[in-house]
Amino acid sequence: MTTTAQEFWEAFYSERDQVWSGKPNPLLVRETEHLEPGSALDLGCAEGGDAVWLASRGWRVLGVDVSQVALDRALRHARDAGVEISVERHDLKETFPEGEYDLVSAQFLHSPVEEDGERDSILGRAARAVAPGGVLVIGGHAGAPSWSEHRDHYFPTTKDVLDHLKLADNWIVITDDVVERPLVGPDGQREARKDNVLTVKRLY
Template sequence: MTTAQEFWETFYSERDQVWSGRPNPLLVREAERLTPGSALDIGCAEGGDAVWLAKRGWRVLGVDVSQVALDRALQHAFDAGVEISVERHDLKATFPEGEYDLVSAQFLHSPVEEDGERNSILKRASRAVAPGGYLIIGGHAGAPSWSEHQDYCFPTTKDVLDHLKLTDNWIVVTDEIVERPLVGPDGQEETRKDNVLTVKRLL
């Protein structure tokens, strides 16, 4: 069986650049109203979100299982004239230390994900949120028609909340489904639904 690290190292090594370098719109919408502090970006990939946060004054630690992706994130930050820190973690095994004013988990989906792995990672992410801090989770609500991953079970925000089992020390700030236009590899035009969940730790 292919490990997460093997899969993602291969995924990023096959191309010089995979993602656009722009931040995820769901993160931008949720985080632009927040006061900068310390931020943890889990599954940071090539650093689009981490660099955007750093430009806004956040002290960012980006985490990914792929060293290729992390090297590109550092280069992206250098090119943008900002500093970020990175650490390589297979998040089902190890997790960054400390607490953060913002923990971001954007589109933490994986074809090699094991049962319950994402839920476990997000639970650990919630434990990394400092008092007064936020956890922002963005995810796909389904696969486009041309995707080979039609059988992937995309969790709803209710699914995520049920597994997080947050206490009364938390409040839900945002719980929404967002639709956006999407164009496929052969020009197919569709609308894709994503979900966004933002929760705040009070104490």
């Protein structure tokens, strides 16, 4: 039986009252903490850790996810933090929020039910949603842990992402980096996890 993205992620979030820490992604913090707040689009916002952090810094944030359970938690997280965010439910391979944004964030848009080319298409639409002078920040895993069932899966490099984006000459690359962080497995295994971060700016 085929599982849709919405079915998979609704079940994923429904299994526990809270999945993620609620803290912002360190790579997003690193890439955006110096920026002047404006409008922000958080793709795959999950339970709202990044969206709430951005809102606390003055950004006007629209968080998007395929899971309504996750979006409800993001709104609750925002209320608890005393900030406001907007949310919309989208299966991004089918629908995409309207408008242009000073910041578009796409953090770890990996999915076990993703089909070939879907992520590339979504990131292309993400780039088209960046306003002149704005930035697109893409964070992604560079590989899976040795204990993961997805350890043999190929994760795209920043070069792969750039090649698929096919950005025009009104874009510049701000950050093209691989970051290592310690990771502890379910049985106490310890190894370094590598993540990619790509930040590009639309000049005009």
